[in-house]
Amino acid sequence: MKNCLIIAGEKSGEEHALSFIQSLKETSPDCRFWGVGGDELQEEGMELIYHLKDFSSWGVSEVIGKIPFYFNALKNIESLVEERNCKVAILIDFQDFNLRLAKRLKKKGVNVLYYVAPQAWAWKAYRAEVLEKTVHSLFTIIPFEKKWFEDRGVTRVKSISHPLWLNYEKDVKDLPEAKSFKDLEKCTNVLLLPGSRSYEVKSLLPDFIESIKELRKNHKISVGLVASGNINKDFINPYKDDIDCIWDNEQLSSALKWADCSLAASGTVTLATALFNVPTIVAYKGSLLNEFIFKTFLSYDGFISLANIVHEEEVFPELLQERVSSFNLVKELSNIIDSEEVYNSKITTLKKTAALISGGEFDAGLYMGKVIEDSYRE
Numbered sequence: 001m002k003n004c005l006i007i008a009g010e011k012s013g014e015e016h017a018l019s020f021i022q023s024l025k026e027t028s029p030d031c032r033f034w035g036v037g038g039d040e041l042q043e044e045g046m047e048l049i050y051h052l053k054d055f056s057s058w059g060v061s062e063v064i065g066k067i068p069f070y071f072n073a074l075k076n077i078e079s080l081v082e083e084r085n086c087k088v089a090i091l092i093d094f095q096d097f098n099l100r101l102a103k104r105l106k107k108k109g110v111n112v113l114y115y116v117a118p119q120a121w122a123w124k125a126y127r128a129e130v131l132e133k134t135v136h137s138l139f140t141i142i143p144f145e146k147k148w149f150e151d152r153g154v155t156r157v158k159s160i161s162h163p164l165w166l167n168y169e170k171d172v173k174d175l176p177e178a179k180s181f182k183d184l185e186k187c188t189n190v191l192l193l194p195g196s197r198s199y200e201v202k203s204l205l206p207d208f209i210e211s212i213k214e215l216r217k218n219h220k221i222s223v224g225l226v227a228s229g230n231i232n233k234d235f236i237n238p239y240k241d242d243i244d245c246i247w248d249n250e251q252l253s254s255a256l257k258w259a260d261c262s263l264a265a266s267g268t269v270t271l272a273t274a275l276f277n278v279p280t281i282v283a284y285k286g287s288l289l290n291e292f293i294f295k296t297f298l299s300y301d302g303f304i305s306l307a308n309i310v311h312e313e314e315v316f317p318e319l320l321q322e323r324v325s326s327f328n329l330v331k332e333l334s335n336i337i338d339s340e341e342v343y344n345s346k347i348t349t350l351k352k353t354a355a356l357i358s359g360g361e362f363d364a365g366l367y368m369g370k371v372i373e374d375s376y377r378e
Helices: 011-018 021-027 039-043 059-065 067-083 095-107 127-134 145-151 163-173 181-186 198-215 237-242 249-258 269-275 288-297 306-311 326-337 340-350 353-357 364-375
Strands: 003-007 032-037 047-051 088-092 111-115 137-140 157-159 188-193 221-227 245-248 261-265 280-284 318-320
Touching (some): 003 095, 011 032, 011 039, 011 163, 021 032, 021 364, 047 067, 088 095, 088 364, 095 111, 095 127, 137 145, 137 364, 145 157, 163 249, 163 269, 163 353, 181 340, 188 198, 188 249, 188 269, 198 221, 198 237, 198 326, 221 249, 245 249, 249 269, 261 269, 261 326, 269 280, 269 306, 269 353, 280 326, 306 353, 318 326, 326 340
Parallel strands (some): 003 088, 188 221, 221 245, 280 318
């Protein structure tokens, strides 16, 4: 029986998988899909060996605590690959785990399709060599990545439209014109996006709410929040009186259409805010151990938010670690909502986002399905 392993160890990975799963199932209709994912992939018929809520982790310190779990998972997945005679695996992002798994699967003759290339250009450039030796095909979603990997010897690189564009293309094309600055003066809709992990929400939401309280002293502000289903509601309940409307993660496009600007945790969502023309302040706050490891062992000093990486300029201000405070959030947000020139300039730049991430008509699901069919003919 044809079967294919899929590893989507984080919510963003599941969202990437949802962008190609329909096309994949149509191309290989008699294939059984199994692996790591969430509720939405399960609804698409995928058998979950592990749920992403148990699988994902945040930062180096949390990963260290889960090392025994990950090694047991590697061993279990490897065993199931053999037991099920699995010939194709789709590994989505989640690079530390998936690159280890890719090496093991290559030795067993599995064709590995690596979707969303590891950001080796930021650090660990040697991973390009690992990818060349272990993967059948590497899929890149950021404009400059394909050439970067090819220049370092990776020969099977497929540049695809970013999954966010595939998910939200219709919504973005139907967007009305951005509000005028005069509309913001009447009332500014601020969307809070504190993350999809409990650690992020617990560390960022208090600062987000405090900054809103400060802004409300001099501005008319309406506040919205997108709350991931993975989050413990106890982290959100204390702030409900300060929030005017709440959306769940599946309603993100509606929330972004409503928003004039945003405070967001660093992650894929910052590219979504750019795609919907929502000026954003990006925040990241990790543990002291994570900060020590990053500063001591990693040489990357570029942007951390996807919007800035894609545009190759600072479209969104980035507040990292101790710089995440209500004072700095208020300052950065005020710079945008108090200046017509700054606000309009941001919108003009953000309108270029769709063109940057929608390159090509390459259908990843169709390609993957053909790899599955070919693999089981061999």
